[in-house]
Amino acid sequence: MKLIKTSIIPSQPTFAKVEAKSELDFEAICIFVAIGFFLDTDTYWKNKKVLSPASHNKIDSQGNLVNSQPWFDWYSSPRDISFEQALDEFTLLFETIVTEQSKGKKVILPLSGGLDSRTQATALNYIGADVLSYSYEFENGYSETKIAKKIAQICNFEFKPYTIKNGYLWHAIDDLAQLNGCYSDFTSPRQMAIKDEFSKMGDVFSLGHWGDVLFDSMNLEQLTTEEEVTVILKKIVKKGGLQLATDLWETWNLNGDFETYLKNRIALLLEKIHIEDTNANIRAFKSKYWAPRWTSVNLSVFESSRAIQLPYYDDRMCEFICTIPEAYLADRKLQIAYIKHRNPELAKVTWQAQRPFNLYNYETNKLPYNIPYKLINKFKRTLDNVLGKSYIQRNWELQFIGDQNKKQLVDNLFKNQIEGWIPKTLLNFYINQFYKGNYTQNAHPLNMLLVLSKFNQILSDAKTD
Incomplete structure (x- = not known):
């Protein structure tokens, strides 16, 4: 029997097997494409989980999770100090x-x-x-x-x-x-x-x-649990992510609707953190599930x-x-x-x-003190546009935009036979939407489809080996 103690914020995941079917967890994958990370202990597989943060775990010789108990729970007990x-x-x-x-x-x-x-x-x-x-x-x-x-x-x-x-x-x-x-x-x-x-x-x-x-603090007033769920969703759901997740949910004929499923998952996880103060509660949620x-x-x-x-x-x-x-x-x-x-x-x-x-x-950094900088910055951006220079703020702009990048992206999306579980029509829809100029709305969906494509390639290579 192996004993594993995880940190409050683990720097790397530790995987273990659980009793479940060895099949893809489509609900977990939908959340992944919506927010950009797997939630709680989820992985691609129903029978494979990540060990919880701040937990003592018993793993048997076959790699199965036998028992898991928390050794630390996030709390908020501010001291009366200067x-x-x-x-x-x-x-x-x-x-x-x-x-x-x-x-x-x-x-x-x-x-x-x-x-x-x-x-x-x-x-x-x-x-x-x-x-x-x-x-x-x-x-x-x-x-x-x-x-x-x-x-x-x-x-x-x-x-x-x-x-x-x-x-x-x-x-x-x-x-x-x-x-x-x-x-x-x-x-x-x-x-x-x-x-x-x-x-x-x-x-x-x-x-x-x-x-x-x-x-830091979000500087929020005291909120109800339902309001905290709304705040968290606004923070973690990526632009375009909800639409892609919904499309995949319907493609895979999963029960119910995705948005309700996601809200319920967030609410259940939030209930496990027993902190009254809203700002401390959301910080704990992010530190436990996001970090x-x-x-x-x-x-x-x-x-x-x-x-x-x-x-x-x-x-x-x-x-x-x-x-x-x-x-x-x-x-x-x-x-x-x-x-x-x-x-x-x-x-x-x-x-x-x-x-x-x-x-x-x-x-x-407020009006009127920041007006000179804003004017100078706007002039520089305008001049760059006139000169044909695009101001880059996000990495995907350098990796996806342009003819050569488009060719590489499309090749990587389709060469891995991903059409077996994600329809070609859906892939083409997001590709076309992005290259029509709807960049910010469709960059994240393309990112996630690319990840799923490479995951599919790794699976295919493993079967071949």
Whole structure:
């Protein structure tokens, strides 16, 4: 008998067999295409599940799940402490975790224009870690590497900039399908574009995933459970995802209707979290069901080259969050105060989400103070359009748009005999809708159909072998 203890937020899935028919779980697949990740312990198969987060599990010699019991439940018990005390506690905990994870190693730090990696940079710089940093930006996109480079310079980190190129996906898609097991779309993990560089960089990745969820609040008023379900659905259902899921639900002649099924699943999962405060409740839901099944999936790209460490995933950090007043978590207050305290120069660098403002003046990112930037930015966009340059904001724009990308996409969709379970008429409908110019509504459906196509290819190859 094997005993497996999973983390509060697992960085990789652990699969086990359960007593059920060895057949595709079409209901679970419909949810997958609607939201971009499998929900709870679902997989492609009815007899295969993922072990729950924060659980003790018994697995027999045949790989069957015998028993599973939780060892931690998300809660909200905010202590009566001052903001300064919360900041001191966060500083000590975060720097302790980062020190433990980086000691004696050359750290690889992906830098962005946001706060999570900047908070890591602050800690790594303060403890004197050996760091190689890098950043990437989209070809014809926002110059995110400029912000990252400034951060690296202030911290005296070695720095490498990269550009995500048009059409890189088609050279990497087979490797990516193997790495993430077709449990995520293929255009979200843009790190795949520079994967070959990772082995030259250092010993261990320090990754900033999930800091933006733990150290923020949705600033919602107290809601009923039904209202919380509505909020969650708005957050997780992708544009075009509900339509594709409904189309597949009807194609596969499943009972009832998809939207009702999805709402009921979300409501049942939400009921398992016993937190009164709406904001803390939704944070817990996302951390329990979204982080392990969405955010963690493509960590495998990093881990295939070097070991990974995730300070925000640390069990101690999750438990710390449960005891902090919601007001201190809202609006990134703790991270901002930490950066200002430890490294004021880093706080002066532009915050990408509030550009062109920084951590000292971002609250003035409103009318009339931001009018000059908005006008200049609009002029640049207009000029780019006149010059025939498309401003790129999302990876799928670089991988799907254009004649060569269209050819690759169509070839990959149809060469894997996916028509056996997804009708050709449905595939053609979404292809045609996308290339008619309805990009944002149909990009996600195409992404998910591509994933299902590669999954089908892996199944076909396995049967051949």
